[in-house]
Amino acid sequence: MTIRPVDQVPTTDPRSLSLVDLTACLELADNREWPYEDRKWDFLLRVGQGYGIADAAGKLAASAVLTRFGGLAAISMVLVADRYEGRGLGKRIMRHLIAEADDSVVTLYATSNGRPLYEKLGFQAVSVCEVILGRFTAAAPNTTRLATAHDLPGILKLDAEVLGVDRTHVLTRLSEYADRIRVVERDGAITGYAAASRAMSTQDHVQVGPVIAQDEADARALIADLAEGGRIRLDLDPRQPDLLAWGKENGLEVLFQATSMVLGGVPLPGDRTRLFAPLLQAIG
Structure with a gap:
């Protein structure tokens, strides 16, 4: 039986993403079986600020987007490649975005999968979206x-x-x-x-x-x-x-x-x- 080696968790700090990284974002989304939302990613990277963590091979291992409006900041597109799931990258990139938001009110929409992480970081549910x-x-x-x-x-x-x-x-x-x-x-x-x-x-x-x-x-x-x-x-x-x-x-x-x-x-x-x-x- 062949045992797949464990990928080394990236240690670099999150870096800014731009439209140049659109393809990498779409590949990461596909890795997590998200829809191929090319127009949505393009729009968000234009009106917000994307952040990403790359692995040793230069592949995007985690992503998130912070969109700011004065005293309000929205976090979205929080993704971690399946090979790094459960190894702290989601928490690391979220903490980076929270710090970037400074004293703004920070909001997001959570799926059932993401909600436990957000609750650990201090987010509280305020409403439900159907x-x-x-x-x-x-x-x-x-x-x-x-x-x-x-x-x-x-x-x-x-x-x-x-x-x-x-x-x-x-x-x-x-x-x-x-x-x-x-x-x-x-x-x-x-x-x-x-x-x-x-x-x-x-x-x-x-x-x-x-x-x-x-x-x-x-x-x-x-x-x-x-x-x-x-x-x-x-x-x-x-x-x-x-x-x-x-x-x-x-x-x-x-x-x-x-x-x-x-x-x-x-x-x-x-x-x-x-x-x-x-x-x-x-x-x-």
């Missing part, structure tokens, strides 16, 4: 309209009110990532907006998010107008039971559940009663 996917059957009310470049100031103002931070550097790139963006306008002011985006080039569905609206009726209108009868994914908080039930009644089925966590359990900024779905779990 991921639902399918061909959306509700008719589009056509009460929203496609966004234009002139809507950006209004979108930025609304987003800052709801999230409690300035996400200009992300939202100015949203049109590059999103297939389409729609808005609700009343009395000349943007009161709601939502986007539909594909995480991978060949994806057969779009993820609808963010969904920001003054009430659930406008949130439903934005979602239905963006869906256009196609396959969509929605990440919804079960604390919005009517919206979740509406999605399920219209062809969407539960795919998986994730947990929203915050370091130290401190309150998130903003008026999140108007946030019906995040842009991405990676960003919030």
Whole structure:
């Protein structure tokens, strides 16, 4: 019987990743059987700061992305190659990102696999996210309209009110990532907006998010107008039971559940009663 030698755990500090490392990130994701989300990785490496740990052969052994918005920082894409699983790389890269976030409120979405590590590092669950996917059957009310470049100031103002931070550097790139963006306008002011985006080039569905609206009726209108009868994914908080039930009644089925966590359990900024779905779990 041949015994496979144990790979030596990398001892180098995490280094910054850039778009040059996109292929390596995708290879690492594939190693952990994550989807080939090339457009999502590209977007995150542009609006956030990626970090990675390489092994002796120069292969990416661990990764994570930190996206900062003033006093808020989101951690995402935390991956460790299977050959180094359980050997401390996840904890090491997480501690590096927490240090980089400085005194910001640090948040992330956790799967059941990642949650034990995050809890050991001091993260506390604040809510649950139900991921639902399918061909959306509700008719589009056509009460929203496609966004234009002139809507950006209004979108930025609304987003800052709801999230409690300035996400200009992300939202100015949203049109590059999103297939389409729609808005609700009343009395000349943007009161709601939502986007539909594909995480991978060949994806057969779009993820609808963010969904920001003054009430659930406008949130439903934005979602239905963006869906256009196609396959969509929605990440919804079960604390919005009517919206979740509406999605399920219209062809969407539960795919998986994730947990929203915050370091130290401190309150998130903003008026999140108007946030019906995040842009991405990676960003919030």
